[in-house]
Structure formats: C-alpha cells, structure tokens
Amino acid sequence: MADLRVLVVDDEPAVAAGHAEYVRRVPGFALAGVVGTVQAAVAVLSRERVDLVLLDLNLPDGHGLDIVRGIRGAGRPIDILPITAVREVDLVRAALTFGVVGYLLKPFTFADLRERLEAYARFRAGLAGATSASQSGVDAAFRELRRPASGGVLPKGLARDVMDAVIAALTRTQPAALSASEVADAVGTSRVTARRYLQYLADEGRVTRSQRLGGSGRPEVTFAWRP
Structure with missing residues (x-):
C-alpha cells in the first residue's frame, strides 16, 4: 500500500x-x-x-x-x-x-x-x-x-493524569523553565514525584534540561517544554 x-x-x-x-x-x-x-x-x-x-x-x-x-x-x-x-x-x-x-x-x-x-x-x-x-x-x-488510546505506554508507576498535569504546567509557562519543586507545587505532588515525570519527558525529548542558580547559590536543574 x-x-x-x-x-x-x-x-x-x-x-x-x-x-x-x-x-x-x-x-x-x-x-x-x-x-x-x-x-x-x-x-x-x-x-x-x-x-x-x-x-x-x-x-x-x-x-x-x-x-x-x-x-x-x-x-x-x-x-x-x-x-x-x-x-x-x-x-x-x-x-x-x-x-x-x-x-x-x-x-x-x-x-x-x-x-x-x-x-x-x-x-x-x-x-x-x-x-x-x-x-x-x-x-x-x-x-x-x-480503540481507546493508551496515551503512549508509560513506565510502571507513572499515571496518565499526573503526566497530563505536568505537561500542562510546563506548557503554561513556556518558554520559561521550571524546577521540579515548582512543578510539584503546580501539580500538587512531591518534588520527587514531579522529578520522575520530568525525567521521563526529558528522556523522551519533550523537554529540555538546563541549570540556574538556586536560593542557596547551588545550581538547580530546570525543565522547559520543547515546542
């Protein structure tokens, strides 16, 4: 065909x-x-x-x-x-x-x-x-x-509704980048949980990672949605 x-x-x-x-x-x-x-x-x-x-x-x-x-x-x-x-x-x-x-x-x-x-x-x-x-x-x-869409096959432990909320938080602020803590606050999850979702999106190529200085003076990893 x-x-x-x-x-x-x-x-x-x-x-x-x-x-x-x-x-x-x-x-x-x-x-x-x-x-x-x-x-x-x-x-x-x-x-x-x-x-x-x-x-x-x-x-x-x-x-x-x-x-x-x-x-x-x-x-x-x-x-x-x-x-x-x-x-x-x-x-x-x-x-x-x-x-x-x-x-x-x-x-x-x-x-x-x-x-x-x-x-x-x-x-x-x-x-x-x-x-x-x-x-x-x-x-x-x-x-x-x-056939009901799976929304992509997510790794075990990642939920589609949380993933959608994380993506929505990133797209609302683009092109500005957010830290895992900022995403966690926007979504209502822990920082560790937000970081897992952000890491998955980064590995899939949907977000870019960068660094900025945090409040303590240490570099802080941030994530920005890639249009």
Missing part, C-alpha cells in the same frame, strides 16, 4: 513544523503539505492527493470545521483528525458529526500522535481492496480506529 498522505493545518509555524516532523517519523505516512489558514488548506486539497488532515480548529481566516464542511460537501474521501486545544463539548460533538477519525488534544507527545496514526493505518489497511464487507469485518475495522 502506498504511503498515506497527510496535510498539516495549524496557524502556529513552530507547532505545524513539529506536527510535520512527527508525521515524517511514522512509517507508512508522507507529508502532503503544511499550511496555516483555511484558504491555503483548500488550495492544497484542490490540487494534491490527501488521505488525512491533521486539523487545528482555530484558524485566522475561519474555523477548521469550515474545511471539513467543504470536504464533505464535495463528497471527497478525505479523513480528518482534529489536533486542537479546543475542549468545548459542543465543538467536539460537531466534529464527531462530520465523521472525524479521532480527536487529539494539545499538548501531546509523539507517542500520542504515533498511536493514532498507526491505528488509522490499520483501519485503512483493513478496508483496502474490499468490495463488500461482513459485519465482523466492519466491527473489526471500527474497533481498530476507535
């Missing part, structure tokens, strides 16, 4: 570039383009073969769902995966009515997106070449696509 072609739509250039790099790192996927507006997305979709759109919903010249309406209105077989900070339930429901293949909230890690892309590829592979479908085949395809 040919590589699945992905269009990245996000109006923040650094964020869009990061998403594009993630796509390049997942086998079986190729980048169809990177754009930051509704108008630019429509232009690419009109001239390029695109299988999947990674779509931010808040764009400077319209709403991401405007792109989806255009795709559905034209009857084009293009799938949509919103990648957004939009958490309003009404908008989530609106996206679901358009048949999106997932909904990924920012911030996230490479493992989060890779998991969804790989599930999407398995979904497409399960339907490829079929002229008719059995109920069991349809059920299997949708199970693959709708």
Whole structure:
C-alpha cells in the first residue's frame, strides 16, 4: 500500500513544523503539505492527493470545521483528525458529526500522535481492496480506529493524569523553565514525584534540561517544554 498522505493545518509555524516532523517519523505516512489558514488548506486539497488532515480548529481566516464542511460537501474521501486545544463539548460533538477519525488534544507527545496514526493505518489497511464487507469485518475495522488510546505506554508507576498535569504546567509557562519543586507545587505532588515525570519527558525529548542558580547559590536543574 502506498504511503498515506497527510496535510498539516495549524496557524502556529513552530507547532505545524513539529506536527510535520512527527508525521515524517511514522512509517507508512508522507507529508502532503503544511499550511496555516483555511484558504491555503483548500488550495492544497484542490490540487494534491490527501488521505488525512491533521486539523487545528482555530484558524485566522475561519474555523477548521469550515474545511471539513467543504470536504464533505464535495463528497471527497478525505479523513480528518482534529489536533486542537479546543475542549468545548459542543465543538467536539460537531466534529464527531462530520465523521472525524479521532480527536487529539494539545499538548501531546509523539507517542500520542504515533498511536493514532498507526491505528488509522490499520483501519485503512483493513478496508483496502474490499468490495463488500461482513459485519465482523466492519466491527473489526471500527474497533481498530476507535480503540481507546493508551496515551503512549508509560513506565510502571507513572499515571496518565499526573503526566497530563505536568505537561500542562510546563506548557503554561513556556518558554520559561521550571524546577521540579515548582512543578510539584503546580501539580500538587512531591518534588520527587514531579522529578520522575520530568525525567521521563526529558528522556523522551519533550523537554529540555538546563541549570540556574538556586536560593542557596547551588545550581538547580530546570525543565522547559520543547515546542
């Protein structure tokens, strides 16, 4: 099967570039383009073969769902995966009515997106070449696509809700760096616990480590979210 072609739509250039790099790192996927507006997305979709759109919903010249309406209105077989900070339930429901293949909230890690892309590829592979479908085949395809995300495989002892809180604390203050103690205060955990999560994110390449002078004059390790 040919590589699945992905269009990245996000109006923040650094964020869009990061998403594009993630796509390049997942086998079986190729980048169809990177754009930051509704108008630019429509232009690419009109001239390029695109299988999947990674779509931010808040764009400077319209709403991401405007792109989806255009795709559905034209009857084009293009799938949509919103990648957004939009958490309003009404908008989530609106996206679901358009048949999106997932909904990924920012911030996230490479493992989060890779998991969804790989599930999407398995979904497409399960339907490829079929002229008719059995109920069991349809059920299997949708199970693959709708399988609850693990959010990446965390090491034993790390909890997803705490990890999300640590990431949220770092992204709220970026580009400023935080110490383990400052993250612990923001999240409501011990310094030792916060340090374990920060170390994991650093090892995964999602945060950078640096040093600053602490109150005692000793260097203090700090962590900053890597956009």
